[in-house]
Amino acid sequence: MQLLTGFSLGCLAVVFLVVLRDFRHLLVGKVFLWVLLAAAAFVSSRVAGQQYQWLLGDIMTTLPAAFWLLCLLAFSPRPRANPVWVVLALYSFIPPALSRPFGGADPEAAWWLHWLGFKVPQFAEYILILSGLWITAVHWRNDLVEGRRKLRFALLVSVGATLLCVTVSLNHGLDTSKLVAGMVGLATLLVGFLLLKGQDGVLLDMQSVATTPGNNEAHHASAIEQTEPAPETDPSHEMAEQLRQLMEEEHFYRTEKLTLKKLAERMSLPEYRVRAIINGTFNYRNFNDYVNQMRIEEACNRLVTEPDTPIQNIALDIGYRTLSSFNRAFKELKQQTPTEYRQSRQ
Known part of the structure; x- marks a missing residue:
């Protein structure tokens, strides 16, 4: 003993x-x-x-x-x-x-x-x-x-x-x-x-620390910059560019109930490769953070440019199943509700 x-x-x-x-x-x-x-x-x-x-x-x-x-x-x-x-x-x-x-x-x-x-x-x-x-x-x-x-x-x-x-x-x-x-x-x-x-x-989880209210805006600015693919000398550049086009140009992030598995199948790549690209190239540590970042950025733009469109319609269009889940994700990233955000930008 x-x-x-x-x-x-x-x-x-x-x-x-x-x-x-x-x-x-x-x-x-x-x-x-x-x-x-x-x-x-x-x-x-x-x-x-x-x-x-x-x-x-x-x-x-x-x-x-x-x-x-x-x-x-x-x-x-x-x-x-x-x-x-x-x-x-x-x-x-x-x-x-x-x-x-x-x-x-x-x-x-x-x-x-x-x-x-x-x-x-x-x-x-x-x-x-x-x-x-x-x-x-x-x-x-x-x-x-x-x-x-x-x-x-x-x-x-x-x-x-x-x-x-x-x-x-x-x-x-x-x-x-x-x-x-x-x-x-x-x-x-x-x-x-x-x-x-x-x-x-x-x-x-550095991503969650970066989104605390004190440094929230700085994180969003850096997160947008991180969506740029790696330099062409990087062996994963082609896959990173494929992912960028799929998500940002084809708006695949709007897919309802999007998972890492669905994204990997759409790209015809193993999950571990997609995971490595999102983490290593775009510097995200959580898949939901990666998807929510793009969804909320589109929502912010539409809340301002489409003042008459109901918030629920915008939420459903960008991939959220319910208004409550959209509100929760929006407030986590922007520290205010979609309604408050729209009113502050009018």
Whole structure:
């Protein structure tokens, strides 16, 4: 057991130092550091003395909430924490920490203290873990950064499975120490390898950061410039030019329910090639951002030049299925509704 614990703690320490060195200035990096610290607390709790168990227990109870927040910040195109989810995350570790000194972990304690302090937070932990895995998986196809796509897979398969085992063993008192310690070490090795191999953009969606209100206009100006294809010396110039003509001149972006797969089939190219062109040549990290940028630019032009055309008609013409989805995408890029934009330009 000591050997597995040492192996896992060593792997966690190496990855901790890598994240501390390269991502400590980012919020997602700070959350990742806490995930690693909480995992180390779990591994250490199997060999630590009784006097340290309460502290290690409080730290590792935060693991599901930290994992959910990590997935939200690293893999959601527009990270926004719903207040309900924030409350759920806080409830998953604060009541256990507060009720532990009063014996809330003991099933023989007052039923309300045991249930409100431990049982209900356990359900919250499972919900948070599943939500984090869902966030990681749902945007898989639209992610254009290869390193982050591999990191998604690592988190889904290794870290997600390990975290579920950790949570189940903690909540139900199962003796899976050796199994979980080995899984923690292997999962950490895999994640560390992916972080070292492709650091750029792995933990941060630069596209979403660029569209914050403070630098929104500068981003749009640069995004328009980035739609110019690469120089002719670039081997991918011909494919980039084909994509540019298809999207900008033939307005293929107006296609309803447009996906990367549909675009690749239309160009008769493998998906990975189209993904590489959009990411490497046009510098987009998310497929939906790429499509929405062109759709919203056309919408802006039509809102001004066609003042009598209903907004819903414009939304449907440029590829949105509903007015609500158009309004949401428009406000994310322009920081105002289509109606407000039209009125401000009259």
